Amino acid sequence: MKFLGVSAAAAVLLLLLVLRVTSCAPLHPQGAPGPDGQPLAAEEPPGALQPVTADCRDPGWTAAAQANANALQTLAWAPFGRPETGWEIYVPLIQHEIRTTCPANSEGFAAALGIWQRAQQQGGDGILSETAFLAMKSAAQTRREFVRFTAFGACPETPDLITAAQIAEGYGGKPVWLRPRALAAYRRMVAAARAAVPEAAADPQMLTIFSGYRSPAADAARCQAEGNCDGIVRARCSAHRTGLAADIDVGHAPGFTVDSSADPNRLYMTRTATYRWLVANAERFGFVNYPFEPWHWEWTGEPP
Numbered sequence: 001m002k003f004l005g006v007s008a009a010a011a012v013l014l015l016l017l018v019l020r021v022t023s024c025a026p027l028h029p030q031g032a033p034g035p036d037g038q039p040l041a042a043e044e045p046p047g048a049l050q051p052v053t054a055d056c057r058d059p060g061w062t063a064a065a066q067a068n069a070n071a072l073q074t075l076a077w078a079p080f081g082r083p084e085t086g087w088e089i090y091v092p093l094i095q096h097e098i099r100t101t102c103p104a105n106s107e108g109f110a111a112a113l114g115i116w117q118r119a120q121q122q123g124g125d126g127i128l129s130e131t132a133f134l135a136m137k138s139a140a141q142t143r144r145e146f147v148r149f150t151a152f153g154a155c156p157e158t159p160d161l162i163t164a165a166q167i168a169e170g171y172g173g174k175p176v177w178l179r180p181r182a183l184a185a186y187r188r189m190v191a192a193a194r195a196a197v198p199e200a201a202a203d204p205q206m207l208t209i210f211s212g213y214r215s216p217a218a219d220a221a222r223c224q225a226e227g228n229c230d231g232i233v234r235a236r237c238s239a240h241r242t243g244l245a246a247d248i249d250v251g252h253a254p255g256f257t258v259d260s261s262a263d264p265n266r267l268y269m270t271r272t273a274t275y276r277w278l279v280a281n282a283e284r285f286g287f288v289n290y291p292f293e294p295w296h297w298e299w300t301g302e303p304p
């Protein structure tokens with residue numbers, strides 16, 4: 001009985017850690033890369049998305065679609081601990097999880113969400129709730145190797161080998177480093193993104209890396225000097241110490257920087273074609289996103 005209590009407490013603790021952990025901490029994507037980060041999974045097969053009509057109409061889901069449309073810009077919540085209004089920022093993530101391309105205010109989206117909810121034994125009303133989103137967030141976090149590795153307080157050693165990216169691969173020519181296989185996978189992903197997304201092909205700065213490997217000592221020094229410790233995450237154990245995390249330029253709103261977590265900036269980022277392509281395709285190259293930071297991607301092809 002006592003053992004059961006301890007086990008239950010440990011399970012709850014693990015769940016809380018997975019839900020709360022930030023870009024400092026990682027887990028494994030479903031489409032894990034093969035040797036050298038070559039994607040194992042092919043392009044998403046046709047028909048993999050939820051079967052909804054081409055125009056995303058589905059009369060059975062009108063009321064749910066209206067409820068989603070109402071909450072999209074008004075829901076008061078704090079899915080990452082900081083109060084937010086609305087869930088527009090997370091629409092690409094949610095569409096990815098429920099496997100639809102229908103707009104968040106559409107009947108087709110509600111229908112796809114209803115199917116997902118039933119599979120998760122979360123009812124099936126097609127209305128996005130905080131509970132549903134936290135389950136999706138947990139799934140996304142669980143794909144980050146770093147989150148799983150650090151769930152019980154461990155912090156990865158710094159890597160033996162890191163490689164300098166080319167000058168053109170750093171944001172504004174900034175020197176950046178990644179582990180060799182992560183860098184190779186990044187290059188394959190960027191080439192595919194530029195082939196598929198006109199805005200990424202047109203702007204050479206798009207998809208450049210503004211932060212890769214960071215030494216723990218440098219992070220700690222910066223944390224002290226700037227009083228900016230990312231909620232102490234940076235000082236304690238940043239994912240960037242692994243050499244597997246890359247902060248990637250996915251665009252930024254006028255007046256904001258590429259790493260600003262202000263909500264209007266994050267919303268802008270998640271609307272870019274580049275970010276949306278990454279959400280749909282990065283896992284094929286072994287990269288997973290920390291959903292609070294549209295720019296933060298981690299390669300999962302080797303342990304942190």
Ligand SMILES: [Zn+2]
Binds near residue numbers: 023240247295
């Ligand atoms: Zn980052």
